[in-house]
Structures are given as structure tokens and as C-alpha cells.
Amino acid sequence: GQNIDQPTEMTATEGAIVQINCTYQTSGFNGLFWYQQHAGEAPTFLSYNVLDGLEEKGRFSSFLSRSKGYSYLLLKELQMKDSASYLCAVTPRGQAGTALIFGKGTTLSVSS
């Protein structure tokens, strides 16, 4: 079966660092995506990992361990505008008829 787990909610303060974890069990693996979704808006692409290690993009970094079925999204120097839902999604390997499988999302609330 396909299963992606992430915490439902997290809170943090401005300027802090927060780590959002994601674990997955899927039939094959062809990459992991992180998306950000503000309330009432479309999900937007943040990062993609297919090899083990850390990918850094400004204040956001994403880490992957394929052997552990584990990823995290690291947000540094948090700002109020980072309050959003963060979606972890996995592409199963080589299946034409599938697209991304999403977790339920983690709602992050940033306070001042």
C-alpha cells in the first residue's frame, strides 16, 4: 500500500527554525516533493529530492534518506508569511498511470 505520514500541526515563532518530518512507504520510489499551500490558494512547488542528502534553497532546505523512507523540510528565519500547510508528496517508480501521492499536510502557524 501507499502511506505518507507527517505531523498534522506545528507552531513556531518568527525568526526561529522549524523542521517538518515526512515518512513514506510506497510501491517504488522516484522522488519526493515538498509543496506549500496557503489557505484558499494553490499548492506551490518548493523542492524535489531523489538522491540522499540535503538540498538547500534560500531559507528552505529539504533532506532525504531513501533507506529510511524519511524526509524533512527545514525552514529557517521564519516569517509570518510562512504560515501555511506543507505537503509531502512521493512519486512511485515508473508507473505511467500515477501521479504524486500526497500526505495530509502539516499546518504551520508562525506567531510574533
Added chain:
Amino acid sequence: ETGVTQTPRHLVMGMTNKKSLKCEQHLGHNAMYWYKQSAKKPLELMFVYSLEERVENNSVPSRFSPECPNSSHLFLHLHTLQPEDSALYLCASSQDLAGLSNSPLHFGNGTRLTVT
């Protein structure tokens, strides 16, 4: 216009109505998708199209009927829906099929559907 555009943004319909959701992408992508987003649930894949051909029907009830007349447009025709079908319906596109590549999905803002 750029990106993925969905209309209408909001739709209220009765269970006996017939309506259609429209999606248009201006990115030159080859694949398009319909997802359903309900509260407290993960995004659920409904339909996948690649170059206007349906690749997968993900066991979606027949009261949802997709149509892809060309690679830029995607419709979701709705008829005799149930109240539990109330949700946010998101359209997305990607350069190539997400299942076979690392192409990220680009989403529209969605249609908030309420079935009364």
C-alpha cells in the same frame, strides 16, 4: 496569462444539477490532472491525462466525467453529485507525466464545490 487557471472559483449545486469545471494551462505542459482536496484528508488523484489521452481512471465514481479536448484544456463534468462530493477540486499540469519523471506539478487555485 500564465500558469494554471480554473473556473469557476466557487460553485454551489444541487444533487440533480449538471455542471462543469474548467481548467486551462498556459505552460506548454503535456500532462494534466484532477485532484480532490477534502478537509483532513490528503490530496486524492482522480484523473491523469497525457497528450489528451486518459492514462488512469483512479476508481472515481461515474458521476465525475473528465474531458481533455487538447493539451491545454481539461474539464470535469459533474452530474447527480452527493453532498460528500463537496470539496476543493484542483487541476494541475506538469511537463511530463509525474509518474515517469521528476516534473513538478503546477496547480490552479481550485474550484470550491458545495453540493446541497
